[in-house]
Amino acid sequence: MLWAPLTMNDGNRIPRIAYGTWRRGNGEEAIAYVSNALSVGFTHIDSAQVYKNEAEAGAAIRASGLKREDIFITTKYSSLADIDTSIRNSCDWFGVDSVDLYLIHGPNHAKPDIPTIWKKMEGINEAGLAKSIGVSKFMVSHLEILLESANIRPAVNQIMVHPQVMHIQGPVIEFCKKEGIVLIPTYSPLIHYSDGLVARLAHEIAQRLGVKPEQVLIAWSKSKGVVVVTSSTKKERLEDIFSAGELELSPEDIKAIDAAGLADTQELPTPAMYAKKTVSSTPS
Numbered sequence: 001m002l003w004a005p006l007t008m009n010d011g012n013r014i015p016r017i018a019y020g021t022w023r024r025g026n027g028e029e030a031i032a033y034v035s036n037a038l039s040v041g042f043t044h045i046d047s048a049q050v051y052k053n054e055a056e057a058g059a060a061i062r063a064s065g066l067k068r069e070d071i072f073i074t075t076k077y078s079s080l081a082d083i084d085t086s087i088r089n090s091c092d093w094f095g096v097d098s099v100d101l102y103l104i105h106g107p108n109h110a111k112p113d114i115p116t117i118w119k120k121m122e123g124i125n126e127a128g129l130a131k132s133i134g135v136s137k138f139m140v141s142h143l144e145i146l147l148e149s150a151n152i153r154p155a156v157n158q159i160m161v162h163p164q165v166m167h168i169q170g171p172v173i174e175f176c177k178k179e180g181i182v183l184i185p186t187y188s189p190l191i192h193y194s195d196g197l198v199a200r201l202a203h204e205i206a207q208r209l210g211v212k213p214e215q216v217l218i219a220w221s222k223s224k225g226v227v228v229v230t231s232s233t234k235k236e237r238l239e240d241i242f243s244a245g246e247l248e249l250s251p252e253d254i255k256a257i258d259a260a261g262l263a264d265t266q267e268l269p270t271p272a273m274y275a276k277k278t279v280s281s282t283p284s
């Protein structure tokens with residue numbers, strides 16, 4: 001099965017590829033993008049309070065005719081209001097009784113502190129407003145603080161994973177694996193699609209395999225055993241990305257991309273530098 005779901009530590013299942021709505025605008029435009037993704041086969045929508053298009057995603061889901069149980073909704077608490085109001089608003093925007101996965105958008109949103117906000121997340125889970133709960137952009141130190149007082153372990157930690165940041169994210173990926181508690185949904189698999197050694201290698205491998213470079217990068221992400229969170233405004237690209245679920249890279253190609261990613265870090269911007277140069281009015 002293409003992109004067969006993974007089972008999280010709470011027993012709930014999560015589709016292995018998600019369509020992200022960051023930078024997908026509002027209104028009819030945003031509805032059209034999400035509708036494209038659903039028509040291609042994406043059943044997992046990744047949103048956030050701060051993207052301000054949860055209502056559009058909900059409208060696209062309803063228009064698709066898909067049943068609620070066939071769609072997986074992830075959204076994030078971005079501390080724009082108190083958390084109890086925020087989750088209720090997100091459910092209302094999506095037009096659902098509960099979301100499938102609710103995340104703290106980042107440690108900077110864990111206000112007043114990580115234990116207090118996680119306790120609130122546990123309450124949201126127990127109240128049935130979020131079937132699973134997790135975090136995003138948490139590093140090892142943040143997870144350690146959270147786990148000290150947690151009754152419910154985070155189901156996921158959503159972090160940036162692409163070949164050029166594997167060496168930075170390695171410790172948190174290892175920590176999550178060791179604890180056996182957290183899946184790592186990735187985002188930004190295509191961030192350095194067009195520059196650097198990884199891009200050149202992806203083009204070479206793609207030519208050899210008769211596929212597209214972005215499919216090679218998506219297959220690399222999938223090879224890391226994670227949920228891939230990606231996006232495109234173009235339906236044909238989404239079709240290519242989705243069908244990359246069938247593409248298995250050889251261990252040699254995966255190792256070569258890993259090595260190119262590390263080498264690229266000498267010449268490409270770090271995630272922090274990228275954040276500065278990203279043309280976006282809202283944080284991711």
Ligand SMILES: NC(=O)c1ccc[n+]([C@@H]2O[C@H](COP(=O)([O-])OP(=O)(O)OC[C@H]3O[C@@H](n4cnc5c(N)ncnc54)[C@H](OP(=O)(O)O)[C@@H]3O)[C@@H](O)[C@H]2O)c1
Binds near residue numbers: 189
């Ligand atoms: N938790 C967090 O804090 C956080 C942070 C960042 C992102 N995310 C989530 O992850 C999702 C994906 O993030 P992302 O947008 O950085 O993902 P991405 O998959 O790395 O990048 C998507 C971009 O790549 C471009 N692209 C795709 N194929 C391409 C090709 N063949 N050639 C050139 N460009 C190509 C797309 O442009 P076109 O539209 O032109 O195809 C699109 O803008 C977000 O929407 C969000 O849901 C979460």
